[in-house]
Amino acid sequence: MKKSLGSNTLLFPTPVLLVGTYDREGKPNLMTAAWGGICNSQPPCIAVSLRKATYSHDAIMERKAFTIGIPSEDQVDAADYVGMASGRNGDKFAVTGLTPRKSELVDAPYAEEIPFILECRLLHTLDIGPHTQFVGEIVDVKADASVLSEDGRPDILKLKPLVYDTAHQGYYGIGQFVGKAFSVGKKLK
Amino acid sequence: MKKSLGSNTLLFPTPVLLVGTYDREGKPNLMTAAWGGICNSQPPCIAVSLRKATYSHDAIMERKAFTIGIPSEDQVDAADYVGMASGRNGDKFAVTGLTPRKSELVDAPYAEEIPFILECRLLHTLDIGPHTQFVGEIVDVKADASVLSEDGRPDILKLKPLVYDTAHQGYYGIGQFVGKAFSVGKKLK
Numbered sequence: 427m428k429k430s431l432g433s434n435t436l437l438f439p440t441p442v443l444l445v446g447t448y449d450r451e452g453k454p455n456l457m458t459a460a461w462g463g464i465c466n467s468q469p470p471c472i473a474v475s476l477r478k479a480t481y482s483h484d485a486i487m488e489r490k491a492f493t494i495g496i497p498s499e500d501q502v503d504a505a506d507y508v509g510m511a512s513g514r515n516g517d518k519f520a521v522t523g524l525t526p527r528k529s530e531l532v533d534a535p536y537a538e539e540i541p542f543i544l545e546c547r548l549l550h551t552l553d554i555g556p557h558t559q560f561v562g563e564i565v566d567v568k569a570d571a572s573v574l575s576e577d578g579r580p581d582i583l584k585l586k587p588l589v590y591d592t593a594h595q596g597y598y599g600i601g602q603f604v605g606k607a608f609s610v611g612k613k614l615k
Numbered sequence: 616m617k618k619s620l621g622s623n624t625l626l627f628p629t630p631v632l633l634v635g636t637y638d639r640e641g642k643p644n645l646m647t648a649a650w651g652g653i654c655n656s657q658p659p660c661i662a663v664s665l666r667k668a669t670y671s672h673d674a675i676m677e678r679k680a681f682t683i684g685i686p687s688e689d690q691v692d693a694a695d696y697v698g699m700a701s702g703r704n705g706d707k708f709a710v711t712g713l714t715p716r717k718s719e720l721v722d723a724p725y726a727e728e729i730p731f732i733l734e735c736r737l738l739h740t741l742d743i744g745p746h747t748q749f750v751g752e753i754v755d756v757k758a759d760a761s762v763l764s765e766d767g768r769p770d771i772l773k774l775k776p777l778v779y780d781t782a783h784q785g786y787y788g789i790g791q792f793v794g795k796a797f798s799v800g801k802k803l804k
Contacts, residue, residue, distance in 0.1 A: 428732065428757035429767075435659045436756050436769060438685050438731065438776035439628050439789065440652060463629060463652035464781070465664040466743040470624045473662055473748065475654040496627050502793050506800030521803055542627065543617065552741060554655040554750065559662065561743065567625050568617035578618075579782040580625060587627035589778065589789060592653070593768040595796040600628065600778060601788030604691050608784060611695030614710055 435461075435592060442505050442588040442597065443474055446493035446526075446536045447485035449513065454526035454535035456495070456518050457482040458509030460590040461557070470564040472544060475557040481513040486560055490548040491532035494562075495540035498573075499586040499599050506597070531565045541570040542585055624650075624781060631694050631777040631786065632663055635682035635715075635725045636674035638702065643715035643724035645684070645707050646671040647698030649779040650746070659753040661733060664746040670702040675749055679737040680721035683751075684729035687762075688775040688788050695786070720754045730759040731774055 440460040447455050462474035472494060476483045486492050497505040504522040511518055519526045524537035529545045536543045546562025575581040582600055589598040629649040636644050651663035661683060665672045675681050686694040693711040700707055708715045713726035718734045725732045735751025764770040771789055778787040 429760055429763065431756040431758055431768070433659050433753055434756045435653045435656055435753070436731075437630065437653050437661065437683075437733070438769065438771055438774055439630055439778055441626065441628055461653040461655075463662070463664075464624045464626050464650040465662065465741075465748045466650075466746045467624060467666075468744045470622050471743055472626065473652070473654065475652075477656075494626075499793050503799050503803055506794065506796055506798065507803040508800070510797055510800055511804075542625075544626070550741065550743070552654075552739065552750070554660055554739070555657045557655045559654045559750075561741070561748075564622055564624070567620040567623045569620055571618055574618065575783070579620070580627065582627055582778075582780045582782065582785075582787065585627055588793060589628055589771075590796065591771045593771065594764070596771075597793040597796060597799070598771065599790030599793050601790035604688050604777060604786040604788050605695065606785055607695055607779065608699055609695065610692050610786070611697070611699055614692055614696040615700075 437592055439589040440592055442497060442590050444495035444497055444540060445474060445482050446495060446534050447482050448489050448534060449485045450488055454519055455482055455513035456508040456537060458505055465561060471561050472546060472564055473559050473561045475559045477556050478558055483558060486548060489533045491534040492546050492562060493529060493534045493536040494544040495536050496542040496587050497540050499588060502588060502597050541573045542580060543568045626781055628778040629781055631686060631779050633684035633686055633729060634663060634671050635723050636671050637678050637723060638674045639677055643708055644671055644702035645697040645726060647694055654750060660750050661735060661753055662748050662750045664748045666745050667747055672747060675737060678722045680723040681735050681751060682718060682723045682725040683733040684725050685731040685776050686729050688777060691777060691786050730762045732757045
């Protein structure tokens with residue numbers, strides 16, 4: 427018998443997404459979001475939901491572009507900070523010591539030190555209550571060589587992405603390998 | 616200098632979501648999806664994207680409801696299997712030994728043995744290329760007592776949700792605690 431926990435925004439795992447934007451004056455900004463995920467294959471798209479009250483929300487509306495950065499475990503302090511402060515009141519790049527770099531493909535910046543970046547062009551917005559869901563076409567994925575496997579694709583154990591715990595507001599790392607997809611289930615066939 | 620990996624659906628981490636549906640005849644079905652996430656606070660909503668070609672896609676269109684189950688590490692074989700087989704050709708509950716239970720709140724089933732369940736009423740569909748993004752209002756969250764903390768909320772280390780690796784198609788567990796959110800970043804202020 428399961429216990430009812432009510433109508434709640436609980437999900438496991440959720441990602442730690444650093445959303446990069448330029449405001450109207452061209453000031454670069456970063457904010458943290460845990461509510462998002464891939465949402466289409468062709469074109470590759472990602473959805474990320476931001477509260478309408480955030481500074482980044484208006485920046486995406488204005489510039490029709492954003493980046494998504496995936497920080498590593500050792501960048502947790504900066505990832506947490508940019509989720510607490512507002513770009514209205516200061517320069518989060520300066521405070522965290524991260525270096526803003528202008529994307530050559532979309533009208534948005536990313537942090538040079540963040541090892542994995544998606545550059546996104548706004549395709550669609552969905553207005554749902556206090557949040558807007560932004561669907562962005564992933565125009566390019568960029569990664570540091572240090573987080574790539576020999577096959578040239580990202581290595582999750584080198585990238586060390588953070589997992590956000592929606593129930594107790596904590597950050598976790600990636601754990602042990604559990605099994606190969608499209609493979610471990612074959613024994614049930 | 617970052618390396619360009621092209622326009623791709625790479626993100627870390629992504630979840631392992633078991634989407635529960637009834638087809639037109641009332642047969643329960645489960646399928647695995649990694650493309651989804653929370654997308655609104657009031658009402659609590661989750662977005663999940665399914666290829667239009669899937670059996671589950673048509674079932675959600677028909678019934679306007681679905682459930683999302685979060686399997687534990689030790690359920691990886693079943694989670695992988697229901698992502699490979701189609702409900703068109705067989706009964707995935709029977710093959711995996713999972714027990715379908717009808718939600719009392721929405722017109723969709725979930726697997727009794729899966730420890731964490733979201734019951735969702737379809738609110739919105741977004742047609743993007745080969746995928747449809749389904750936005751569901753989370754009407755209730757249900758969890759086994761075995762995955763709850765003393766405070767009554769889910770304990771991520773008891774739930775042991777799977778992480779899906781989009782680059783190398785593997786499943787991982789949750790790793791070590793890295794830091795407290797809205798806290799570790801304060802040292803940068």
